[in-house]
Amino acid sequence: MSGTPFLKMNGLGNAILVVDIRDQGRISSETARHLAAQPRTAFDQAMVIAAPRTPGTDALVTIYNADGSKAGACGNGTRCVAYYLGRETGKSELLLETVSGLLAVTNADQEMITVDMGKPRFEWDQIPLEEPFADTTGIELQVGPIDKPALHTPSVVNVGNPHAVFWVHNDPDEYALDRFGPLLENHPIFPERANISVAQVLAPDRIKVRVWERGAGLTLACGTAACAVAVTAARKGLAARAATIVLPGGELQISWRESDDHILMTGPWELEHEGTLDAELTEEGAA
Ligand SMILES: N[C@H](CCC[C@H](N)C(=O)O)C(=O)O
Numbered sequence: 584m585s586g587t588p589f590l591k592m593n594g595l596g597n598a599i600l601v602v603d604i605r606d607q608g609r610i611s612s613e614t615a616r617h618l619a620a621q622p623r624t625a626f627d628q629a630m631v632i633a634a635p636r637t638p639g640t641d642a643l644v645t646i647y648n649a650d651g652s653k654a655g656a657c658g659n660g661t662r663c664v665a666y667y668l669g670r671e672t673g674k675s676e677l678l679l680e681t682v683s684g685l686l687a688v689t690n691a692d693q694e695m696i697t698v699d700m701g702k703p704r705f706e707w708d709q710i711p712l713e714e715p716f717a718d719t720t721g722i723e724l725q726v727g728p729i730d731k732p733a734l735h736t737p738s739v740v741n742v743g744n745p746h747a748v749f750w751v752h753n754d755p756d757e758y759a760l761d762r763f764g765p766l767l768e769n770h771p772i773f774p775e776r777a778n779i780s781v782a783q784v785l786a787p788d789r790i791k792v793r794v795w796e797r798g799a800g801l802t803l804a805c806g807t808a809a810c811a812v813a814v815t816a817a818r819k820g821l822a823a824r825a826a827t828i829v830l831p832g833g834e835l836q837i838s839w840r841e842s843d844d845h846i847l848m849t850g851p852w853e854l855e856h857e858g859t860l861d862a863e864l865t866e867e868g869a870a
Pocket residue numbers: 597627628648653654655656657658659660744745778796797798799802804805806807808
């Protein structure tokens with residue numbers, strides 16, 4: 584087969600393009616932006632699979648947002664990569680490497696895949712924030728009128744990428760995230776920008792979330808945001824360490840393991856179509 588293999592997939596409606604460049608091909612930020620704009624390959628995130636760099640790992644994965652920027656982690660995309668490599672190798676356990684570290688996958692051959700997303704980081708300079716905050720369970724930040732802020736005092740965390748979680752009592756659907764999202768994503772307090780969530784605790788083990796993603800905008804689901812919401816809720820005492828996160832595209836199970844502080848994310852994947860990138864990767868295509 585010639586050309587660079589790709590799979591158009593989604594995780595709970597979060598549009599994922601898996602691209603396999605182990606044999607040939609190369610994806611730059613410009614190419615990623617170009618692919619995101621083509622109907623056949625449109626994505627929120629592209630997961631680019633290269634040959635393993637570290638012994639014992641199965642692949643090196645580079646993650647692009649639709650705007651061509653790189654991301655350190657993508658939960659929904661990781662399950663899609665796991666499906667593809669599990670299908671190829673028949674292995675149910677995989678170890679994937681990203682710029683943010685190693686991700687252990689279990690049940691790669693199943694309909695529900697579990698990814699060990701590693702440990703959350705809560706220090707202000709790990710998020711990162713522009714200035715020191717001792718307490719990152721709620722930082723000084725708000726949008727809306729000063730006397731009645733619509734969204735304020737978010738919890739912040741890095742789960743391989745930066746997240747801010749705004750807690751609300753009303754339905755997250757009532758908030759104009761399309762308007763506030765871009766302002767908050769690009770707020771100077773976040774030198775590397777941030778993914779922005781609005782979260783409503785429905786029960787101690789169930790939280791409803793909408794997400795404005797850094798570099799991609801409103802998406803139907805975001806796996807790392809689900810992790811960010813679950814751990815910050817547990818840290819604030821709003822929820823248990825295991826919770827169902829309800830996103831517009833469906834549900835993810837998140838469990839923050841006590842023994843080693845790791846976050847486990849379990850959810851589905853869906854394959855839409857697959858093929859090879861030919862025209863898309865020619866110089867004209869990528870221009
Ligand atoms: N959709 C993703 C997150 C993509 C990362 C991203 N938007 C960023 O950190 O720049 C997920 O399922 O976790």
